[in-house]
Amino acid sequence: MSFVLCLLCILLVPFATAGLTLMHQGLGRSRSAAHTMVSTLCVLAVTSLAFVIVGFSLAGVNGGATHLIGHGSAAWDWAGAEPLFARGVHFDGSPSGLLLCFQMFAAGLAAIIPLSTGSDRWRLAPACVSTGLLAAITFPLFAHWAWNGGWLSHLGLSFGLGAGFLDAGGSGTIQVIGGLTALSIAWILGPRRGKFHNDGMAAAIPGHNIVLVLFGCLLALIGWIALNSAAAMLFYGAGIVLVPKILANTVLAASASCLATVLTTRLRYGKPDASLIANGWVAGLVAGSAGCVFISPAAAITTGFIAGAGVMYLVEFLELKLHIDDPGGAISVHAGAGLWGLLAAGFFSSISSLPRGGQIMAQIVGIAALLGFMLPLVHGLNLLVNRYMKQRVDADGDRQGMDVRELGAGAYPEFVVHGDEFLPR
Amino acid sequence: MKFIGMLLLVFGGVIAITAIALLRQPVQQDCFIVAGVALEFLGLTLVARDYAQTQRSAG
Numbered sequence: 005m006s007f008v009l010c011l012l013c014i015l016l017v018p019f020a021t022a023g024l025t026l027m028h029q030g031l032g033r034s035r036s037a038a039h040t041m042v043s044t045l046c047v048l049a050v051t052s053l054a055f056v057i058v059g060f061s062l063a064g065v066n067g068g069a070t071h072l073i074g075h076g077s078a079a080w081d082w083a084g085a086e087p088l089f090a091r092g093v094h095f096d097g098s099p100s101g102l103l104l105c106f107q108m109f110a111a112g113l114a115a116i117i118p119l120s121t122g123s124d125r126w127r128l129a130p131a132c133v134s135t136g137l138l139a140a141i142t143f144p145l146f147a148h149w150a151w152n153g154g155w156l157s158h159l160g161l162s163f164g165l166g167a168g169f170l171d172a173g174g175s176g177t178i179q180v181i182g183g184l185t186a187l188s189i190a191w192i193l194g195p196r197r198g199k200f201h202n203d204g205m206a207a208a209i210p211g212h213n214i215v216l217v218l219f220g221c222l223l224a225l226i227g228w229i230a231l232n233s234a235a236a237m238l239f240y241g242a243g244i245v246l247v248p249k250i251l252a253n254t255v256l257a258a259s260a261s262c263l264a265t266v267l268t269t270r271l272r273y274g275k276p277d278a279s280l281i282a283n284g285w286v287a288g289l290v291a292g293s294a295g296c297v298f299i300s301p302a303a304a305i306t307t308g309f310i311a312g313a314g315v316m317y318l319v320e321f322l323e324l325k326l327h328i329d330d331p332g333g334a335i336s337v338h339a340g341a342g343l344w345g346l347l348a349a350g351f352f353s354s355i356s357s358l359p360r361g362g363q364i365m366a367q368i369v370g371i372a373a374l375l376g377f378m379l380p381l382v383h384g385l386n387l388l389v390n391r392y393m394k395q396r397v398d399a400d401g402d403r404q405g406m407d408v409r410e411l412g413a414g415a416y417p418e419f420v421v422h423g424d425e426f427l428p429r
Numbered sequence: 430m431k432f433i434g435m436l437l438l439v440f441g442g443v444i445a446i447t448a449i450a451l452l453r454q455p456v457q458q459d460c461f462i463v464a465g466v467a468l469e470f471l472g473l474t475l476v477a478r479d480y481a482q483t484q485r486s487a488g
Contacts, residue, residue, distance in 0.1 A: 080450075159449070163449050163458075164455075165449070191476075191480050194484065194487075195484065200484065204485050325481065326477045326478075326480065326481045327480070327481040327484040327485065328477075328480070328481075361455075361459075362455075365458070365459055365462055368445075368462055368463065368466055369445055369446070369449060369462060371466060372441065372442050372445035372446070372462065372465055372466045372469060373442060373445075373446070375438060375441070375442065375466070375469040375470075375473065376438050376439055376440075376441050376442015376443070376445065376465070376469050377439070377442050379438060379473075380435050380438050380439050383435070
């Protein structure tokens with residue numbers, strides 16, 4: 005592994021966070037725009053602290069101290085046991101320093117995903133507490149299982165399931181964890197005021213700045229290439245020669261996904277839909293991450309195309325059939341495309357001399373762990389937070405918008421006046 | 430219904446992992462893993478349907 009290249013990639017990962025933040029901001033209402041940005045900054049601050057203080061201890065380091073269930077060959081490595089406050093990390097050129105920095109950024113990326121779903125109604129304080137728990141418990145636990153020598157990564161060695169669970173760029177560890185948290189938040193918060201009519205029909209509440217959304221997509225691409233490259237180098241030992249393959253696969257998956265969404269929205273609505281195309285682009289990035297270093301460019305295109313074609317239908321299904329109000333489409337894009345990406349990595353991975361069936365089963369076991377353990381854990385923690393701190397803003401805040409309610413001023417005071425801010429209470 | 434759905438989610442995960450730990454025949458192992466995931470999707474459907482029904486009745 006090239007220390008310098010890996011460090012350079014890690015330095016570029018925040019572009020992915022910035023890109024997603026711009027998307028979330030643009031897809032929300034203008035009266036909550038400043039609140040979305042402030043929430044993102046606060047959440048990133050909380051996740052950085054929570055991950056370094058507690059999370060890194062649970063995430064552990066491959067070959068480091070761990071918590072085991074059972075013993076001998078039947079031992080299940082379920083959590084890291086590094087010292088708190090990252091006291092075991094030595095910043096002397098060893099990989100542990102890189103691991104800490106990369107996973108700190110990855111936890112931040114996972115933590116901002118639910119902010120998109122909770123847009124226009126998720127209060128700042130509970131959002132910080134909820135994402136703090138994500139960075140301290142949920143994310144590190146799965147990061148240990150999948151990346152840092154935990155039981156999922158050993159499925160191949162211990163139980164003969166292919167090469168073990170593959171998640172090179174974090175489709176599962178970052179995106180699905182963030183997407184499932186977003187689903188839990190959507191269930192707890194309920195829909196925005198005026199989203200669903202009495203007859204059950206959904207009202208379209210368009211995003212307020214599609215230019216920011218599309219610029220966010222371009223920014224996210226830089227971050228995603230860096231994210232996939234750094235993760236493949238850190239957790240799967242990918243050499244510098246494989247970076248061009250990761251770069252090509254990431255871009256191809258996003259491109260195929262974007263064009264698939266253009267096609268499906270054109271066929272369905274008569275014209276391409278800008279916000280769904282942006283979601284399609286990110287869905288391709290998300291789906292292509294898991295297998296970015298293991299699959300061929302043709303497989304990356306197939307993975308991206310299916311993700312892009314499916315994202316519109318999933319957004320519609322969640323909104324119209326399940327009555328889930330997800331303003332930025334985060335659940336479909338991150339959880340939906342992420343799960344597909346994990347499965348696709350099993351179908352298309354080209355690790356020689358290993359039976360494909362075993363690899364697919366390893367990926368399915370990873371999906372089972374995400375749905376069977378991570379979703380209940382995340383939902384339980386969020387319900388606990390909601391019991392002591394109401395996560396949803398009150399009815400007045402719903403009417404006024406989050407900017408005025410929680411920050412006291414709007415994002416665009418000179419340009420936008422909301423009539424319903426002056427309604428009698 | 431929501432609680433039962435959540436229990437099914439966990440139960441499905443436990444079945445999948447127990448299958449890996451206890452069963453040695455690949456076919457049996459695969460069947461139980463797939464059954465566990467199917468149970469999880471059933472649980473997820475129950476939770477999601479319960480939420481949708483609550484929203485409809487509230488609307």
